[in-house]
Amino acid sequence: MNEAAQQLNQRNARLLRLATYASVTVAVILITLKAVVWFMSGSVSLLASLIDSLMDGGASLINLFAVSYALTPADRGHRFGHGKAEALAGLAQSAFIAGSAVLVLLQGIDHLLHPRPVEAAWYGVAVMLLSIVATLLLLRFQRYVIQRTGSTAIRADALHYRSDLLMNASIIVALILAWYGLPGADALFGIGVALFIGFGALQIGRDAIQILMDHELPDEVRKEALELARAVPGVIDVHDLRTRQSGQQWFMQLHLELPGELPLTEAHELGEQVRHAIQRRFTQAEVLVHKDPV
Structure with missing residues (x-):
């Protein structure tokens, strides 16, 4: 490997590690805030967001370990390196996200059939606004990393964080509607978010499988x-x-x-x-x- 390629690999390795640390940090902060406010409000759409953040945290942890392993140099047993660990991480993320989508969908249907009042809605709105800001900052950094590394694992991570933006905006609307006497909106938005998450899981899984099956480059x-x-x-x-x-x-x-x-x-x-x-x-x-x- 020439010197230019070695420098590129070292730079990419540093960026990938920073991206995984940033993702885990953001996920932990948002999980803590959403858990407190969900306990106060009982909102199903906020529960959907909390579960999604839990999945984000789990997926980000998988990414952290998978990226570290993928960056391990080739050895006698893996002459082509360990890079496919990134695709395996993407496949695991798709399973996490699909599971969260099913759970949120079931909760949404239950709350639609058995409406419950939403308390402390404005605290939920504040947390969602904070989530949007934190997610935008993380996505900006992830986009920079993806442009320079093409990482499958970081691209998968960014995909469901992008879906979080739409989710958080819809939850703000649902909480405001619930506050003004439309509790069914909270459940409907939760179901819509679940379906959106499920679609994202399919995309991530498909991309990961393509790499594991040695799909041709573009x-x-x-x-x-x-x-x-x-x-x-x-x-x-x-x-x-x-x-x-x-x-x-x-x-x-x-x-x-x-x-x-x-x-x-x-x-x-x-x-x-x-x-x-x-x-x-x-x-x-x-x-x-x-x-x-x-």
């Missing part, structure tokens, strides 16, 4: 890699490009079509030029080049 990445290889003087054509992702690491393998009379030394040198051209553009990529005589 088409634009593959297209650019082929163009870079074909642009090297002496290369006739390129075929059989295969790509996959494992955590922060990309893996690419391709076949070069070279003149059949080319000496082995020159063929090897062309292969190295292609490898370096692709790795200069995609520093997180490990490139394997096979030479085919034409």
